[in-house]
Amino acid sequence: MTNYVALLRGVNLVGRSGLKMADLKALAEELGLKSVRTYIASGNLLFASGKPEEKLRLMLERSLQKHMGKQVRVMLRTAEEMTAVVRANPFQKAPGKNVQAFFMNDAPPKDLLSTVRNKADDERIAAGKREVFVAYGEKGIGRSRLKIPAAEAGTARNMNTVAKLAELAREL
Incomplete structure (x- = not known):
């Protein structure tokens, strides 16, 4: 398992780009990510996974697009x-x-x-x-x-x- 930080681009608390951090956490858990948590309401997600980085990034981007109805770019970094x-x-x-x-x-x-x-x-x-x-x-x-x-x-x-x-x- 590798610990990751996902940094979402253009996510806000309210408005057209609004995403509740509870929803982000739930989306990540639905994808099977482990030890999921968020940090401050600006699109920061922490989790653990054994999957490769590129696969994780694409999974998150697809899930976010489906949830929000628009593309959300994700940048991933390991701990x-x-x-x-x-x-x-x-x-x-x-x-x-x-x-x-x-x-x-x-x-x-x-x-x-x-x-x-x-x-x-x-x-x-x-x-x-x-x-x-x-x-x-x-x-x-x-x-x-x-x-x-x-x-x-x-x-x-x-x-x-x-x-x-x-x-x-x-x-x-």
């Missing part, structure tokens, strides 16, 4: 990979709430930095294994105009959340 993301954060000195890890299913492109648009002088960007790290400046993420085309299909979590998810995944 070890989540811990590695925490360690790989190149902006360790910045407050965790100001650093976002954009999770993707593939590695960032080699030309990542040349494709970025609207970067403020105090925003910093770095590529990870299957992540893009962004340290937001004084304006914070809420007022940033930064566009990262390579990360648009992924989903972001701040490093405080990433660290907590890594801890929870190890404890499953």
Whole structure:
């Protein structure tokens, strides 16, 4: 059995993209996933399974599409990979709430930095294994105009959340 974290893209509490975390947990249990739990209501699912990652990702995406009536992209990481993301954060000195890890299913492109648009002088960007790290400046993420085309299909979590998810995944 491997412990996983599933990070859902574009899931909110209410509105058209609304998904109750109790429903997400139930969907995962219906798929036969073990030790299922959610963390904060932003599309974070923790579970254990012996199935391969790609099969799990596709199972979750199909189940979510059926339940929600729209495509929901899922990024999966093992507990070890989540811990590695925490360690790989190149902006360790910045407050965790100001650093976002954009999770993707593939590695960032080699030309990542040349494709970025609207970067403020105090925003910093770095590529990870299957992540893009962004340290937001004084304006914070809420007022940033930064566009990262390579990360648009992924989903972001701040490093405080990433660290907590890594801890929870190890404890499953």
